[in-house]
Amino acid sequence: MAIARSAAVYARISSDQEGTSLGVLRQLEDCRRLARELGWEVAEEYVDNDVSAFSGKRRPRYEEMLEDLRSGLRDAVVVYHVDRLTRRPIELERFVEVVTDAKVRHVRFVAGGDVDVANGDGLLVLRMLSAVAANESASKSRRVRRKLDQVAAEGRPHGGSQRPFGYEADKVTVKADEAEVIRQLVARFLAGESLRSLATWLDAESVRTVKGGPWRTPTLRDLLCSGRIAGLRTHRGEVVGPAVWEPIVTPADRERVLAVMEAKKTSGRRAPRRYLLTGLLRCGKCGGVLYSSARATTRRYVCSSGPDHGGCGRLTVVAGPLEEFVAAAVLYRLDTPELADTLAGRGAADEAVAALSESLSADRGQLDELAGMWAAKEITRAEWLTARRSVEERMRDTQGRLARVTRTDTLVGLPGNGDGLRDQWGSLNLTRQHAIVRAVLDRAVISAGASGAREFDPARVELVWRV
Numbered sequence: 001m002a003i004a005r006s007a008a009v010y011a012r013i014s015s016d017q018e019g020t021s022l023g024v025l026r027q028l029e030d031c032r033r034l035a036r037e038l039g040w041e042v043a044e045e046y047v048d049n050d051v052s053a054f055s056g057k058r059r060p061r062y063e064e065m066l067e068d069l070r071s072g073l074r075d076a077v078v079v080y081h082v083d084r085l086t087r088r089p090i091e092l093e094r095f096v097e098v099v100t101d102a103k104v105r106h107v108r109f110v111a112g113g114d115v116d117v118a119n120g121d122g123l124l125v126l127r128m129l130s131a132v133a134a135n136e137s138a139s140k141s142r143r144v145r146r147k148l149d150q151v152a153a154e155g156r157p158h159g160g161s162q163r164p165f166g167y168e169a170d171k172v173t174v175k176a177d178e179a180e181v182i183r184q185l186v187a188r189f190l191a192g193e194s195l196r197s198l199a200t201w202l203d204a205e206s207v208r209t210v211k212g213g214p215w216r217t218p219t220l221r222d223l224l225c226s227g228r229i230a231g232l233r234t235h236r237g238e239v240v241g242p243a244v245w246e247p248i249v250t251p252a253d254r255e256r257v258l259a260v261m262e263a264k265k266t267s268g269r270r271a272p273r274r275y276l277l278t279g280l281l282r283c284g285k286c287g288g289v290l291y292s293s294a295r296a297t298t299r300r301y302v303c304s305s306g307p308d309h310g311g312c313g314r315l316t317v318v319a320g321p322l323e324e325f326v327a328a329a330v331l332y333r334l335d336t337p338e339l340a341d342t343l344a345g346r347g348a349a350d351e352a353v354a355a356l357s358e359s360l361s362a363d364r365g366q367l368d369e370l371a372g373m374w375a376a377k378e379i380t381r382a383e384w385l386t387a388r389r390s391v392e393e394r395m396r397d398t399q400g401r402l403a404r405v406t407r408t409d410t411l412v413g414l415p416g417n418g419d420g421l422r423d424q425w426g427s428l429n430l431t432r433q434h435a436i437v438r439a440v441l442d443r444a445v446i447s448a449g450a451s452g453a454r455e456f457d458p459a460r461v462e463l464v465w466r467v
Helices: 022-038 060-071 089-101 120-153 176-190 195-204 217-225 251-267 319-333 337-344 346-375 381-408 418-427 430-440
Strands: 007-013 042-049 076-079 106-109 113-116 232-235 238-242 281-283 291-295 298-302 316-318 441-446 461-465
Touching (some): 007 060, 042 060, 238 346, 251 346, 298 319, 316 319, 319 430, 319 461, 346 381
Parallel strands (some): 007 042, 007 076, 076 106
8 A cells, every 4th residue: 555645634523512622632543543553644634623514514624625635735534434524425426526636545534444536346335434424414413303392392491501691500590690680671671772772781780691791782682582581482483382490571571572673673773862852852833753953063953844854844942951851851750640650550551461462472373373284285375375464464463552552661661760860860871861751751842932032941842741
């Protein structure tokens, strides 16, 4: 047998949950031993750690090895077993093509022996080994999927080394301090605070993710929308039933969060808030919405004319004094007996939320049932589409009603009554302040000011309370 002058060693492991690379290291040790026994010089070791050879995902070091074989830099390959090289027959054919074109005659496996790729029998053996490896991967995948389905149906947590935020390492026991953070996040989000504002708050409070990093809005969105925090087991993106762990928030609160998320998605608002009363002011002349407008150093709210706004264009008010007046009125309103009476009657709203949430859950179940009937060929595609359209329309209506109920129930997220808020109002960010105002105030109608007046006149403001 010819001595290889520049052998390539390839090692790979599909999953390295502990991050220790021990499986790869063992492969490398065995491959080095075999190369020494053969008298081959190992020029380079190519390692893909925690990368599957069955999924079809790109393996950077494997690709580099193929390129070096093509160019003639390597003239032999040592691998622990054929399933470390590839578990996909189509990928094996590519490997064979590369080594054949490069006239690489020797491919050795620690577990498998010598393969002469220039020999038909050798290729047959290699293809048979690859087919067996591919079948084993497919069988393993089926077993894993079945196991995951069973675990989900029983409401148990899935595997993995990373614990979920709000729970201990066993993924079942509630972590008290993080659970309290989640409850505050849900309450404040329902009160109208943005994900960006909440992420900023978490950073200011030095609350980190499970990995120890800062929060980002996508991560925060996933947390608030997750079924886990409501004690629900999700699998493949769907709620499959109750979980074995205790909920941190109620399923009804989760439905509220989903409804608000959907409403925000529809509105498309993404820009950071710059004015406290945006969207809450109406023109006393034409009833149009007042829009924010900066003129040099003066901030104003104006009734704008034109096709994009449709107002009369004949009313303006300076922003600063108006915002101070409205904020003071809102804080006073939070201390009034009328608001206390409204909050005392919140049970009716809670019952409405529970009923709407139950309706949504039933409709989602019906969609799943319809999909199953179509898959089983019990109904035609046309029948499935017609029925699905009807259910989805009903769900959109329910989500809209739930969003409206949620907006009237956002005071649960407020950090205190008016007296308590006065001391901390200045420290709250603009998004948080707007959420509090919007929870109490439906709109403020601004009438025209007196001709030539230079001072703000509170008499121009008619406040229409939400609660």
